[in-house]
Amino acid sequence: MGATNSHTKGCNSLSPNLWNPPWKGLWNGDSLAASRLGQLLVTGRTIKDKFRATHQTSLPEEKTAEHSLPRYMSLFLPEFPVWSAAGQPELKILGCVAKGSLGPVLKVLNCTEQKVFALKVLPKWEVLRRNTLRQCKEEVTIQRQVKHPFIQCLGESWQGQRHLFIMCNYCSYGDLYSLWMSAKYIDEDTVRLFAAELVSVLVYLHDLGIIHRDVKMENILLDERGHLKLSDFGLSRHVPFGERAYTICGTLQYMAPEVLSGGPYGHSADWWSLGVLLFALAAGKFPVAPARDHMSMLESVNIATYDVPESVSRGLTHLLKELLCKIPRQRLHYIHQFKSHIFFRGMTFDLALLQKFPVDLVLNMRKSEVTELPEFNVFDDFDCDLTETLQFPNTCNT
Template sequence: MGAVSCRQGRHARVAAHKCGSLGSQQGGNIQGPWTRGWKSLWSGVGTTRSGLEELWGLRGHQCLHREPLEPAPLIVEKPLCEWPVPQFINLFLPEFPVRPLSRQQQLKILDIVAKGSFGTVLKVLDCGRKGVFAVKVVSKVKVIQRDTLRQCKEEVSIQRQISHPFVHSLGDSWQGKRHLFIMCSYCSRDLYSLWSTVGCFAEASISLFAAELVLVLCYLHDLGIIHRDVKMENILLDERGHLKLTDFGLSRHLPQGAQAYTICGTLQYMAPEVLSGGPYNHAADWWSLGVLLFSLATGKFPVSAERDHVAMLASVTDCDCEIPASLNQGLSLLLHELLSKNPFHRPRYLHHFQVHPFFRGMAFDPELLQKQPMNFVIEAQATQPSPLESMTFKDFDCDLESFLVHPSPAQVRTRLGT
């Protein structure tokens, strides 16, 4: 009804304007019955009497036979239709639509997965879908303060565009009064936590992880997308131990041949051309893959972390990565190529990897790769702690603020490992 009233009101105002113009053209001969007819129409669509008096006051000197106006009945105005929306909501549309409160009330928090300056990732139970999901929560105020609105919207836009077996797919995104929400499927473990527990990986496992990541990065680059934050923490593991690349918060559309200049990413994984402020392109992702594979193979990073990008660039420039002689010759060659300081010398197309000695006999096919169970990953996941009792909020969006600042004692104990 609200939308209908809005449309009727606009038609009435257009008609009234035309009537006034017609009266002027005909020498101002506007009769009393016309006055009562238009007054009745305006009051029927909720126009206030003051608006009518103003309208007729402007034309009053033209009326030859004005009859007394009867008091208009009091109309209780209905809420405006959804458009135009308040600016603080409109800023985040259409990537973050508004969801009804009842939809958010179906979410119950099970745990805090990660927390950082970017926001917080929660493990939630969706009672409506009867499943467990991961929800990234970002403060709308912080997005505005840090001027990352475009980045947040592009993150969702990219994730809606891509569909790949080794990519963490987007489930939903929406906005509340205070936060932005990005929901994805939940994976119980990431590659970094596994690496911290296991240490060096067997070369057979490294080759499988590497092949899956090569397929993902080639897929993204073919779509004109650069990830810019390939690292172990952003690689989740599913129930069979296969990877899911996640967190597209620093990703952007970068067509083939185009260049970027923004210094962003995680210091130990950033290519030298990124650390220097560019220009750089998709080849930066292959350097990050080289750092990741080096760490999986040796149990340490090729270059230690520094305090900022300037010091990190100096370390990367001065240091030649020493690859242990104990590594497979094919793996050693791959690491040398990926960690080349000249981005043009790095392999970057799928056929470069398909013919590489390290991947001899490897089928670069997602379905075939997924048929190979990663038993050591499955065994490690079996030792995961039991979930906490879920926490329910009346208003998931607003009550979340106090929860994130003052988490429950049970969650503090869990994160501390006590």
């Protein structure tokens, strides 16, 4: 007891400044205002010029010095190295692919390689405010570890003064959700192929001890041949076999009951999500309607009957019931269980053979659609660390 009291007293005698987190200064109004200087989207000017012009007219010099970010901001993540100006690629923003929970995903052109990539931009103040620092580190670490034909490939990752950047291969045919919404009906042969590709991915990840935790149609991209690429490992984590997770995370309609209840849960939670996804593809609707929060969703999931429409084949009906089993340990999860399943009769799980032929449904749907880029309204709060490598072209060539 004496040692404990002495230690506590010693801690209390420290300067109050030592108790403040080093990023506390980020939350004052002036610092945030500095990160949202003006509108960066003036036609025909690079965002470097836009920032300079706005910076000079909107922020006094003494404010710039007083509220500049501390030096640690470019050191606290070794997974995101600080590149020298000479080593940075020249990237042009062609459009916005999505607006994520932390920041946008941009479509960018590497001018040196003349190759298009998807660039995830994460503001550091949002990462800190939401306490997702560990998750950002794990996202990059996991994606560097995995290599699979049906996983979106990770490119470079780096940091500027105020943002983290994650670059991945760009998938030109959008995501599975957009296809599902456009097609209204997806034939079972295509569902079978998609299911085999996703099963092979999840078995691969689980063998490495990785839970994805956000398997959903929006996170499954389509490449130029119509095959799937699982993306967005922002919620993924390593969970060694025998251990369990407790964080309630993911997308409500896809979350397993054990996740909605706060755990414990393991890798089998991903198989429930796959069951929800395949149910929606086959039936044209989700098995359970969305709810306002996880407790309401859990109640809906527990009372749902998961009746499969009669138009769905017997084999697929059996597969859905075995994936949407409320007892985690009874869900299918071994590759041999899928290979011998009636729904996959005659289906290969060889990765090379799965990729051999293009997916006609995807190619035909995408060729008939014209995709317009959204407005650049997600760039209002970008600041100076983007100006070194990124610029807006006068016209966006897609």
